[in-house]
Amino acid sequence: MPASPPPPPDLTEVSSWYREHARDLPWRHAEFHVEYGAWGTLVSEFMLQQTPVSRVIPHLEAWLHRWPSPAAMASATPAEVVHQWANLGYPRRALWLRRAAIEVTERHDGVVPRDVPALLALSGIGDYTARAVAAFHYGDRHPVVDTNTRRVIARAADGCSQPAPPSKRDLDRMSELLPQAEDQAAVFNAAMMELGATVCTARAPRCEICPLASVCAWLRAGRPDTGDRRRRQARYEGSDRQARGAVLRMLRDAPGHVLPAHAAAGDWPDPAQRDRAIDSLIADGLIEATEGELRLPN
DNA sequence: CAGGCGTGGCG
DNA sequence: TCGCCAAGCCT
Helix, strand or coil, X not given: CCCCCCCCCCXXXXXXXXXXXXXXXXXXXXXXXXXXXXXXXXXXXXXXXXXXXXXXXXXXXXXXXXXXXXXXXXXXXXXXXXXXXXXXXXXXXXHHHHHHHHHHHHHCCCCCCCCHHHHHCCCCCCHHHHHHHHHHHCCCCCCCCCHHHHHHHHHHCCCCCCCCCCCCHHHXXXXXXXXXXHHHHHHHXXXXXXXXXXXXCCCCCCHHHCCCCXXXXXXXXXXXXXXXXXXXXXXXXXXXXXXXXXXXXXXXXXXXXXXXHHHCCCCCCCXXXXXXXXXXXXXXXXXXXXXXXXXXXX
């Protein structure tokens, strides 16, 4: 007779904690949702994909002021969005966001869809972003799983110091823990993320102030180092990514977003690497080459 | 599934 | 100084 899986722990205490300790962020104001609708949430979630909150906030307001709807964004050029994206990082996200805006305009009459499958079908939207929009803007009950949520579950429920790599199972896992009521589920999703971002952090968790301290399996076990199966980020210094970043930055800053090909990172120490970077940027649609010049696409 | 993809702050 | 880390997604 196989052992039955342990019952999921009750982590709903995070929701009470969240109501008192949530940071005051733009997308947590009702007016934000009234002003920009699901589009505001979608843009914020795109920017927050791997970029810290503190760097997103100033860019978010400027972006939504310039392009307050999917239709407005859909008429912008790639050059305009890449320039506006500035130094948020991973500039392909700017192109994906623009493409998603076009898709919303064409497929959904300019209204960001509420259904998760429809959201998943949009460019640049995966399991996290789709459910974040459906849960945080529309208020529907979905498991919203990001790196913070996975870390809190790994520690509090599984007693591990770090989460396993992302997996589809994470969604089922979060579903088990999610309160049944829609309004409570939305708060719980946000609360798990907030706890992971501000208390149950990757490097120096503050267990002494954690609302889950009394139920946390990891703390109860003495915070053991259970190993780390996460994927290591490749070294950035000297990488192709760094070369791409240098070329793109030159073009973002150039008048008319155009430069002679030899001027775009022409002094890069490794010419072969520079050429690889240019080719891959072209392949990604981030730049184009015409008549000995490089430019952001119009 | 593993690897690629920016940028900057922090311990 | 240098590696880690940040509300992931695509191929």
